[in-house]
Amino acid sequence: MSTRTAVTGMSAATALGLGTEEYWKAVLAGQNGLRELSRFDTAGHPAKLAGEITEFRGADHLPGRLLPQTDISTQIALAVADWAIEDAALDPEKVRDYDMGVVTSNALGGFEFTHREFNKLWSQGPQSVSVYESFAWFYAVNTGQISIRHKMRGPGAALVGEQAGGLDAIGHARRTIRRGTPLVLTGGVDSALDPWGWASQQAGGQVSVESDPRYAYLPFDERAAGYVPGEGGAILVLEELTAAMRRGAPRLHGEIAGYAATFDPKPGSGRPPGLKQAAELAIADAGLTPDAIDLVFADAAGLPELDRAEAGALNELFGRRKVPVAAPKAAFGRLYSGGGPVDVLTALLSIRDDVVPPVAIPEPSRHFHGLDLVVGEPRSADVDTVLIQARGRWGFNSALVIRALRA
Template sequence: MTQPQTPAGPRPVDGVRTVVTGIGLLTPNGSGLEEFWEATLEGRSGIGPLTRFDASRYPARLAGEVTGFDPARHLPGRLLPQTDLSTQLALVAGDRALQDAKVEPGAYADYEMGVVTANACGGFAFTHREFRKLWSQGPEAVSVYESFAWFYAVNTGQISIRNALRGPSSALVTEQAGGLDAIGQARRTIVDGTPLVVTGGVDSALDPWGWASQIAGGRVSPSTDPAAAYLPFDRGALGHVPGEGGALLVLEDADAAHRRGAQQIYGEIAGYAATFDPPPALDRAPTPPGSAPPSGLGRAARLALAQAGVAPREVDVVFADGAGVTELDRAEADALADLFGPHGVPVTVPKALTGRLLSGAGPVDVAAALMSIRDGVIPPTPGGTVPEEYRIDLVRGRPRAARVGCALVLARGRWGFNAAVVVRDAPR
C-alpha cells in the first residue's frame, strides 16, 4: 500500500489535489477490485447468455451480468423491498469503497462528506415490476417505494442515508459518460471545500423492458458468440454488449487525506472535462465543405489534459470509450491520432470483457487505470484485426508491461455527451 506523503510538485490549476483512497467495484468479470483486475489481465470475460429472463425471441441474447450477487447477504432486510438491483449494487459498492478507504469515525464531520453518483436508467427492474402490478392487480398493489425507487438520484440518496454523508451531494444523467461526469463533479465539490466525496456510477437494466430499450438504440451486437460479440476498434465490430455493475470511489482532498493518516492513496484525479456534440441540424457552426467536423471527444481530452497540466506526450495509456460501432470507433481513433499522433500512445478497452456498463463504465475504467499505474501493466483488448486506417496502438492479446504514470480515460454517452478524466500517480 502507498503511504501518504505531503503533496509536492506543481499543483493543478485550481490549487487542490484530489486523490482516490478507496474503491468498491462489482462487474460481470469480478466482484471486487482484485478479482476484477486479475480477470482483466487474464482476458477472462463476463459476457454470456442473458439469464434474467427468456431472451430467445430477442435479436440480441448476450449480456454482462453480475453473477452470484445476493443482496440479502450484504444489506439489511428493510432496504431490500425499497431498492432496485442497481441501487443494491451501488450500496454494496459504496460500502466497499468506504471500507477500503478506512475512514475512521470522527475523521470528518458528517457535513464534510458528500455523494455524487451517475445513473443512466434509474430503477428499471423495480419500476417495471410495479407497472405489471398496476396493470394486472390495480393501483392498491403498487409498492409505496415506487415513489422513489425508480428515480435517477436514488443511489446518491440511499448511499448518503446509509452512511450519514450529509455534505453537498448530487446526481448526473449523461448515459455512458455519466460515471466520468460524476467523478468530475465530485472533484469540483472537493475543490469547493468538501474534503471527502463518494462518487462513481452503477447501472442495471437487464429486465425485459430494459433489454428491449437497449436493443432499440440500434447499437447492440446480434452475435451469439461471447468471444466475438463486442470487438472495439476491430474490423469485425458488430456493436456492443450491454452489461451491469460499476464502481464507486472515495475521493479526498490530498491534504485532508494526509492529515487523517490515510493508509493508501491509489492515485490522483488530476483533470476532467466534458463537451457536447449537438445533432447536426442544431449545430449553429456548420462544418465547411470538404472538412471534418471537430471532435467533441478530442476537445474533452485536450481540456482535461490542460486542466491537469499534462502534455499529450506525458500520457502513458488511453482507456478508450470503444463503442464497437465502426463509425464511432473510427471517429474516436481519428481523435486519438490527432491528439497523440498516429500510433502515438497505447490504447486499451477492457470493457470489452464486461460489456458497456452505462454510468458504471467510466468509474470501472478509472479503477483499471489506477491498477495499471500500481502494477506497471496495460490490460489487453479482446479482438483480432484493427483496420490500419485507425492509426492507433491497440493493446491486444496479452497485457503489456509499461511504466504507467498517467492515464487518460474517455467516455461517450448517446445524444452527444463526451467526458474525459486524467488519472495519474499519487502525489509525492
C-alpha cells in the first residue's frame, strides 16, 4: 500500500454560497459575503458585520429527527459531508464500515444550541432543558454525527486548535490513512452567531468594528483593523491513492503532500513565532523546497501586528522570489476550524483551473508588507503546488502542502 493521500471529494458552505461551484463562482467574481447579522438585534454591539450563511436551512438538507438534536454548526457539517460524499461518488454501504474514519475540527462547539438550553435552564428550570444538550454542545459532535449518519466506524477524532485546527484535522486524517484506514472524512465547520457567541467573539479584542463590508476585513492592508467572524467550513474525502483508484473514484482533486504544526514560544522569550517553521517543515514533509511552491493561502488575520509577522515569515521563506498570496476569507469571514479546510478546497480549485483567486479589497493600498497579494481580479497562473497556513489563538501554527496529483 502506498502512503499517498488523495482528495477524492470535497464541498463547502460559506457566506459566499453553498456547495463547491457556487462558492467558487462567487470567489472569482470578487463578491463580498459580509453583511450585518440578521439572527438577532445587534444594537449595543460594537461589531455588527459577519460572514453569515443566510441561505442554509437544516430542514432542507437533513431528516427531521436530526434537527432537534443538533446545533446549526452540526447541521451545516452534516450537509457539507453529504455533498462531499456525493462528489466522491462514494456509497458508504459498499465500503467496510471499519475502513472509513472521520476526523474533524471544531473551535466553538454548539454555541447557539447550548446557549438556548442554558436560557431555558435559568428561566424555566432543568425540566425544560433538552436531553440532547448532553452532547450537542461538544467539540466532538460533528465527528460523531457524521460517523453515525454514514456508518463510518473506523478511527475517529476531534481536534481543537482554533483557526489552525482545520489543517490539523486534515493532517491527522492523512496520518490515519498512513496507519491503514483507506478512507477518512475530514475538515471543520464552526458557527457562533447567536447573541452570547457574538459577545464572546468580540471579547477577544480582534474583531473589526468597521460598518462598511468593503473595508471591514482587509488583511495585509495598511487600513487593517481586525477580522470579521464567519460561519461554515469544508469537508474533504481523503483516500489512500491505490484504494481510491481501485474503487474507481471519478475525481482525484489533488494530493495532501505535506503537513506540520508548531507552537509559539512563551511571550517575552525572545524566540520567533513558529509559523515560518511550520511552513518549512510542511514543505520538507512533502519532499520539496520553497522553490516548488506556486501559491500561498495566508492565515491573513487582518490585524497589523499579526499580518506583519506572517508577511515577514513568508518573505524570509521565499527570499527575493515573490510567490502569489491569496486570502479569500476576507470576503466571507474568519471561520475558525472551518477556515483552513475552505482554503484547502479553494487551493484545489486553483490547481484545477490554474487561477489565483483575488482578495476582495476595494481601492487597494500598496502596503502589503512586500507580499504579492492578488487583489481586484483573478490571476491566471500555472498552479501545481500550494502552501496553506493557519494560526490559532494562544500559539497554534499549522501548515499544509497540496499538489496536483501525479500518478
